[in-house]
Amino acid sequence: MEYPLIYEYELTTRRPEGGQVEAAELRQRDDGKWQINVRVSWKDSSFYSVTKFTFLEIRLYSLATTALRHIVDKYRFHGPIIVHAKEGKLAKNLI
Numbered sequence: 001m002e003y004p005l006i007y008e009y010e011l012t013t014r015r016p017e018g019g020q021v022e023a024a025e026l027r028q029r030d031d032g033k034w035q036i037n038v039r040v041s042w043k044d045s046s047f048y049s050v051t052k053f054t055f056l057e058i059r060l061y062s063l064a065t066t067a068l069r070h071i072v073d074k075y076r077f078h079g080p081i082i083v084h085a086k087e088g089k090l091a092k093n094l095i
Helices: 064-073 090-094
Strands: 021-028 034-040 048-050 081-084
Touching: 021 064, 034 064, 064 081
Parallel strands: 021 081
Antiparallel strands: 021 034, 034 048
């Protein structure tokens, strides 16, 4: 699923005052890597795929736990996180 892109720095160092991550999802790609998608309060209500800090390239994670930790620690999101895993690949790349 393709979403518009959002720079990681918009979620961290340049987040607008009072801006919040309203929803987060972790999606496993066909290659087994994980990507983070977020919905934020200062943009429209669609999800955005998180890119690398200053490059328009989607940030990918080999392990789901690393991506989950990033959502909580770096993006300061403490709500439910939707996880979309590919069948048969979850256990291998989850931890």
